[in-house]
Amino acid sequence: MIEFDHVTRTYATKTAVADLSLAIPRGELFALLGPNGAGKTTTIRMLVGLLRPSRGAVRVCGYDVVKDPRHAHLHIGYVPDEPCLYDKLTGREFLWFIADMFGMPRHLAGQRIDREIEHFELGDFADDLAESYSLGMKQRLVFAASLLHDPDVLVLDEPMVGLDPRSVRIVKDLLQQRTREGMTVFMSTHTLAMAEEMADRIGIMVRSQLRFLGTVTELREQMALESTSLEQLYLRLTSPLAGRETAP
C-alpha cells in the first residue's frame, strides 16, 4: 500500500530523511516515532505529496505521488498536525466540499457525511461556521473529512493533539475497525502509549535515519531488555549517546 524506495530529502545542506526504504502492507497500522527534528513530518509530507524527495520514490497503492499525485491522492486521507478549515464554511459545507473534490456521487456523499458526523459526534455544531470551533472540534472535523472517501491509506500527523479523552477513544476505535477492514494507517506520534497499544509495527527515526523498524516485542529483543516499557526503549534508542555508541 505504501512504499518508500530509497527516499532521501535534503534541506539545503541538511539531510532531513536519509535513504528511507519502507513498505507498509494493506491493513497495517504503522506508527512513526522519533524526537523533534528527526524527519517524521518531512516523511509524512513526502507521503502526501506536499514535498518531493530529493532522491528515490514514494508510492501509494502503486501510484508515484510525484508523477501521478491526483491518482495517489484518491487513495489517501490526510489529517495534518494543524487542522486547516475555511472559517466561513460550516462543518457540513466543508465536508461537502471535500466529497465533491473526490468526485463522490451526491447521494453517496450525503450518506457518508451523515455517517462521519455521527461517528465523530459533530451533530451539535456541524451547521456552525468553522471560525467558532475549538481546536478539538476542528480536529474531529478534519478526521471526518479524511475518512469520507473511505481511503485505502490514512496518514495522520500527531492526530491526538487537541482531542478530549472521549474523542481519543472514538478515534482509536475507528482506526482499529478500519484497519481490520483493510485500511492502512501511517501515523506520526509522540504518544508512546498509543503507539504501543495500537501499532502493528513501529519505526523509530533518529537524526534523519530509520533507526528501528519492527514490533515492540522485536525492539525489546533487539535491545535485550525483556520487561522494559516502550518509553524506556525509546529513550535509550534516541538518546544522543546511542548514536555515538552505534556509530562505526
Added chain:
Amino acid sequence: MSGRSPSAAVRVLSIEEEARRFLRLRATVAWETLGSMFAFARLRLSLVVLLSGLFWASLYGLFLEAFTFLAALHADVVSLLFNAFFSSLMVMLVFSTGILLYGGMYCSTEARLLLTLPVRAETIFGHKFQEALWFSSWGFVLLGSPMLVAYGVEREAAWPYFVLLLPFMIAFVVIPAAVGSMACMLMVAWLPRLRVHAVSLAAAAGAAVTAWIGWSMFAPARIDTMSAAWFEQTFARLAITEQKLFPSWWLSSGLIEAADVGRGPGGTWAPLLEALKFLALLVANGMLLHLMAGWIARLAYRRGYSQLFSEAPPRRQRPIGWFDQALVNAGSAAGRPLRLLLVKDLRLFRRDISQWSQFLIFFGLLGLYFLNLRSFVYNNVYASMIGFLNLAVVGLILSTFTTRFVYPMISLEGRRFWILGLLPVHRDQIVWSKFLFSFVGGVIPCSALVLLSDWMLGLRTPLLLVHEFCCVILCLGLSGIAVGLGARMPELRESSPAKISSGFGGTLCLVISSLFIMLVVIIAALPTHLFLLTHALGPTAAASQGLLTWAAGAGGMAVSLGLVALLGLAATAMPLSMGLRAFRQLEP
C-alpha cells in the same frame, strides 16, 4: 498507470468540474462573509460603503474639473495622461499580483489542504489567481472608474463608452496579473536561492527607474509650473509610455475611441469598431497569458511548493545590539521594565520584514515626492497650501501604520499574556511602552519628512515651526488613539494583526485618526491661509478688515495653535486613559 484502482465511490474530476467546485466554494464563502458582515459588522460595512462612496465622488469631481481644464489645452493631453497612468498601473499590478499569489499559493494553509486533494495544480492556481486578481485590482477600479466616468461625461460620450468601461478594465488587469503570476511561479520553482535577491534587485531597479523618470520629468528645467512650456516638456518626457506594444496603450486607445462613438458628422459609429478591436486585443492577450500561466502552474507549482521548503531557515545568532543595551541601561531603575518592554517591541519590529518594509516604502515614496517639489515654482499661497496638504498626507500615512501595526499590539500580547502577567510589571507600563514606541517611531520620520517638504517648498522658518509643532501633535494624538483604543477593545484570541486591524476597533481607530488629522490641519492652516490671502488681496480689500485681520494675525495664529494643542491633548489623553482603565481590569 500501474496503480490500484480506487473504489467506485471516488474519481478524478475533469478540469471543468474542478473549476465549478471552486466556483461553488468561492460563492459559499462570499455569501457567508457577506451574511456575517450584515449580521455582526453593520457599522463597519456602512462606514466602508460611505467612505468609498465619498472617495469615489470626490475623485469624480476632481477628475471632471481636470478634464474640463485639459480639454481647452490640447487634444493629445488625455491620451498621454491615460498612457502614463495605465502603464504605471500595469507595472504595479505585475508586482502586487505576484506578491499576493506568492502568499496565497505557497504560504497559506489553504494551499496545503488543496495540494493534498486530487486536484490539478493548474486549477488550484486558477482559484488563487482569481483571488489575487481581485485583491490587486479593486483599487484600480475604485481609482480608475471615477476618472474614466468623468472623462466620458466631459466628452459627452455615448452609452457604448460607459458599457465598455468595465470589460476594458477587467480585460486589462488580467494581463499584468498573469505576467506577475508567471514570474512568481517560475522564480519560486527555479530560482529559490535567488528569490530574495531577484525580488530585491527588481524592486531596487523599479525604484531607480521611477526616481529617474520623476527626476528627468521635473528636475532639469525650473520653468513656471502650469505654463505651456512646462506642459510641453512634461508631455515630451511622458511619451515614453506611448509604446504601441503596451497593453496600457491598447486600453487608452480603445477608451478614447469608445468615447468618440456617435460624434462627428452624422454621428458615426466607426470608432466603436476600433474600440472593439482594442478590446479584442486585450481579451485575446489576457486569455493567452492566462493559459500560459496555467501551463506553467502545471509544470512548476508542485515542484515550486516543494522547492520552497527545501531551504532551511537561517539560524543566526543575534547579538544584543549596542543600541538596545544602551536603551535598557539609560535612566532610572524604576523605568527599567518599561524600557525592556520598549526594546522587546523594537526587536520584533526590526525582525518583521513586513512592518519595516512597508514603513520604508511608504515614507520613501513620500520622501521622493517631497524631493521633487523643488522643481516647481510657487507663489506663497500655493506653497503654504501644499505644505499643509503634505502635513496631512504624512499624518494620514502615519495613521495607516498606527492602525495596522500599533492598534493590534496589545491584542497580540494576548497569547503571551501569561508571560507579562507573571512579570513584576504594572499593566500600565505595558500600555505606556506601546505608546512610547509608537510616538518615538512616528515622530522621527514624520518630522524629518515635514522638514524636507517645507525646505523644498522654500517656506519661512515660522511656518516651518508651525508645521513641526502640528506634526508632533499629530504623532502624539495618533499614538494615543491607536494604543488607547487597542487597549480598550483588545482581541486577545486573534493572532493575525491584519484581522485585528480590519475589525470594528481598527476601523474606528482609522476613522477617528482621519478626523483628528483633518481637524488639526484645518485649524492650523486657517490663520496662515487668511494671512497670505489678505496680503495677496491687498490692504484695500474688504477681507482684510475686522475679524479676518485678527484671525490672520499673531492673535489668530496663537489661538489656532492653542486649539491644536488642546485637540492633541484630548486625542492623546482620552483614549489612553480609557485604555489604561480597561487594561487594568482585563481578564485574559
